[in-house]
Each structure stands twice: as C-alpha cells, then as structure tokens.
Amino acid sequence: MTTNDTKAKKTWRPATELVHGGTSRSQHGETSEALFLTQGFVYADAEAAEARFNGENPGFVYSRYANPTTAMFEDRMKVLEGAEAARATASGMAAVNLALMASVKAGDHVVAAKALFGSCRYIVETLLPRYGVESTLVDGTDLDQWKAAVKPNTAALFLESPTNPTLEVIDIAAVADIAHSVGARLIVDNVFATPIYQAPLTLGADVVVYSATKHIDGQGRCLGGIVLSDEEWIADEVMPFVKHTGPHMSPFNAWVLLKGLETLPLRVEKQTATAGRIADFLAGQSAVSRLIYPGRDDHPQADVAKRQMRAGSTMLAFEIDGGKEAAFRFTNALEIVKISNNLGDAKSLITHPATTTHQSIGEEARAELDISDGLLRLSIGLEDPEDLLEDIQGALDAIK
Numbered sequence: 134m135t136t137n138d139t140k141a142k143k144t145w146r147p148a149t150e151l152v153h154g155g156t157s158r159s160q161h162g163e164t165s166e167a168l169f170l171t172q173g174f175v176y177a178d179a180e181a182a183e184a185r186f187n188g189e190n191p192g193f194v195y196s197r198y199a200n201p202t203t204a205m206f207e208d209r210m211k212v213l214e215g216a217e218a219a220r221a222t223a224s225g226m227a228a229v230n231l232a233l234m235a236s237v238k239a240g241d242h243v244v245a246a247k248a249l250f251g252s253c254r255y256i257v258e259t260l261l262p263r264y265g266v267e268s269t270l271v272d273g274t275d276l277d278q279w280k281a282a283v284k285p286n287t288a289a290l291f292l293e294s295p296t297n298p299t300l301e302v303i304d305i306a307a308v309a310d311i312a313h314s315v316g317a318r319l320i321v322d323n324v325f326a327t328p329i330y331q332a333p334l335t336l337g338a339d340v341v342v343y344s345a346t347k348h349i350d351g352q353g354r355c356l357g358g359i360v361l362s363d364e365e366w367i368a369d370e371v372m373p374f375v376k377h378t379g380p381h382m383s384p385f386n387a388w389v390l391l392k393g394l395e396t397l398p399l400r401v402e403k404q405t406a407t408a409g410r411i412a413d414f415l416a417g418q419s420a421v422s423r424l425i426y427p428g429r430d431d432h433p434q435a436d437v438a439k440r441q442m443r444a445g446s447t448m449l450a451f452e453i454d455g456g457k458e459a460a461f462r463f464t465n466a467l468e469i470v471k472i473s474n475n476l477g478d479a480k481s482l483i484t485h486p487a488t489t490t491h492q493s494i495g496e497e498a499r500a501e502l503d504i505s506d507g508l509l510r511l512s513i514g515l516e517d518p519e520d521l522l523e524d525i526q527g528a529l530d531a532i533k
C-alpha cells in the first residue's frame with residue numbers, strides 16, 4: 134500500500150468519489166483496484182509481528198479483522214455516505230444483525246417499524262427476545278406510535294424507508310428525534326432508496342445499513358452488506374463483534390462491489406427514470422387498482438418522500454384486480470421481466486410477496502401490512518423502457 138487517493142484530497146462530487154474514493158494502490162500502481170484474495174499477512178520479523186498485534190504498526194493481521202480490498206470498499210462507501218467509519222459484512226442480513234447486536238444487551242428494548250424485510254422482522258421479533266431484548270413493532274408512518282413505544286431502556290429504533298414491499302415512506306428526521314429523546318440509536322436500512330437518493334445520516338440517523346447485494350452490486354453476482362456510523366461506535370462495538378464472530382465480507386465480493394460502485398449512479402438514475410415512466414403507465418390502467426411509487430404525487434407520504442428522497446428510486450408496487458389468480462397470470466405472461474425475489478438488478482424482476490417473501494408471516498400480518506393477494510413488487514432494471522412497457526402491456530392484455 135503506497136498511496137491512498139482520498140486521504141490527502143478535498144472531497145469530490147459523488148460520481149467522482151464512486152470512481153476514485155478509497156482507492157489504495159499497491160507498489161505496482163495498478164489502474165483498477167487490486168484484489169487481495171488472501172487470508173493472512175506475513176511479517177518481516179518477529180518484532181514486526183509483535184508491533185502489528187499490539188497496534189504500534191497499524192497494518193493488516195488477518196482477513197477476518199480487515200483486508201485491503203474490503204477496506205477500499207468500506208472507504209469508498211464512507212465517502213459516499215458521509216460516514217466516519219464503516220464495516221463490510223458477508224450479506225445485508227449480517228449487516229442488520231451486526232447493527233442491532235452491537236447496539237443492545239439483555240434488558241434493553243428495541244422499537245421497529247412493522248413493514249420490514251422478512252429476515253429483519255425475524256431478528257427483531259423472534260431472535261432478540263430470545264436473548265432478553267424486548268421488542269415493539271409499530272406502524273412506521275405513525276409518529277405517535279413511535280413516541281408511545283419508546284422507553285427509558287430503548288436502545289435502538291430500526292426502520293426501512295421506503296419499506297418492502299409496499300414502499301411506505303417513514304419520516305427519518307422525526308423518528309431520529311424520538312430515538313434521541315430516550316438516548317437510543319436510530320438504525321436505517323437504506324436499500325430501497327439507495328445511497329444516491331437518500332442520506333439518512335444527514336437526516337439524523339445514527340447508523341445506516343445496506344444490503345450491497347442489491348443496487349451496489351446491481352448485476353446479480355455477490356452478496357454483501359455494510360454498516361456505516363460514527364468512528365467511536367464502530368471501533369468500540371462493531372469491530373470487536375466482527376473480529377470475534379466472523380460475519381466479514383469476502384475480499385472477492387468486496388472487489389466486485391467496489392467495481393459496482395463505479396457505475397452505481399448511472400444505473401440507479403437510468404432505472405429510476407424508467408421506473409417513473411412505468412409507474413405513470415400502470416397508474417392509468419383499469420386492471421391496476423393501486424399503484425405505489427414514492428416519486429409520484431399520489432403516494433400516501435408524498436410530502437415526506439419529497440423532503441428526504443431526491444427521487445422515487447427503482448422500485449414500484451401495484452395491485453392487480455382479481456387477486457392471486459390474476460397476479461399469477463400477469464406475472465406468467467411477462468417475457469422480459471423475470472420472476473425473482475431479488476431487487477436492484479440490471480434485469481427487471483417481479484415478486485408476488487404474499488406467496489414468496491411474505492408467505493411465512495401469515496395472513497393476519499400480511500393484512501396488517503396491506504400485502505394483498507393481488508400485490509406485485511416490481512424492480513426496474515436497465516432494459517430499454519419501450520421494451521418493458523410493451524412487455525407489461527402484453528401481460529395486461531393476457532389477463533383481460
């Protein structure tokens with residue numbers, strides 16, 4: 134490691150940072166980021182090993198603790214997010230689990246918005262209580278419910294915005310104030326908005342987590358996640374947890390994800406422009422009883438969305454008249470849009486939440502979350518918008 138491009142320089146605009154931020158070149162001066170696919174590191178002599186372990190020499194020790202390629206990914210994400218520190222993980226779920234585990238101890242309390250990615254809900258509702266951390270789920274769009282739920286022992290508030298799959302928008306700044314009124318940390322899962330359109334730390338959140346599996350890779354290859362926050366908490370709580378329990382990101386995945394960051398704004402902006410067009414098209418269809426897109430004025434929380442998001446992002450949700458049967462027929466008639474539970478990909482993907490991602494939560498919880506049998510979630514990819522519109526029109530014709 135000879136040069137670190139970002140440390141000595143002023144900050145650039147995000148698109149520039151996403152290409153150059155965090156780059157740390159080896160003695161060879163390679164153009165592209167180097168992939169250090171290594172478990173460990175060797176030392177010139179025993180004294181050097183001792184100095185590395187006692188912290189006198191801050192180099193690398195073992196890739197479960199830190200790795201040069203993974204560190205480049207973390208540094209680039211830090212610059213993008215405006216965070217002091219970050220730790221990359223093997224998946225988005227490892228990041229969510231890490232953020233929560235590093236925030237709580239037995240006897241603490243957590244409040245989370247009900248509309249959560251299925252596995253996040255499992256951690257909050259099932260796992261945490263098993264270890265003596267009580268949890269309360271609230272309607273995230275109702276600030277009075279957050280206020281009523283926090284207690285003196287509340288250690289963390291957790292939310293996604295927009296939510297999965299109904300794309301509700303939660304007022305991050307207002308929930309941050311409620312968290313801070315009891316000394317709790319607000320953790321925001323920012324996957325659906327992407328770092329291009331929403332900056333939770335500037336809105337008052339304390340921690341941001343991503344599944345890098347989604348838009349950051351954006352081409353369906355690697356799982357990954359990251360936790361971003363302040364220097365002190367990452368050093369004191371997050372680093373030891375990762376070091377001793379091993380949810381770290383593979384250097385290979387970090388390398389793929391670093392390259393993904395270079396094209397993130399291009400992809401997300403193009404996908405968002407197409408998503409807006411498709412949302413407008415679907416809103417005018419008689420077979421569509423409900424269309425939810427955070428970039429439209431008819432979104433239930435349009436005012437909050439305008440305040441905290443720079444655009445509507447790449448996801449939309451809509452309800453097909455005729456329940457599951459019609460939703461399945463529509464989905465099966467699509468040719469370009471693929472049936473998959475993933476999102477943020479270059480390929481457009483459609484999901485029927487009631488029978489897939491939200492099958493296990495049961496009918497009652499689905500009703501509470503407004504996940505009807507006709508609801509479909511659509512992740513817009515990089516295809517030509519005209520082809521996507523024709524594909525969707527063809528599927529609408531098929532269910533007439």
Ligand SMILES: *Cc1c(COP(=O)(O)O)cnc(C)c1O
Pocket residue numbers: 224225226227229250253293297322324325344345346347356357358
């Ligand atoms: C996908 C996703 C996760 C989990 O990420 P993995 O990388 O699949 O573990 C968490 N939160 C949200 C909002 C997601 O979309």
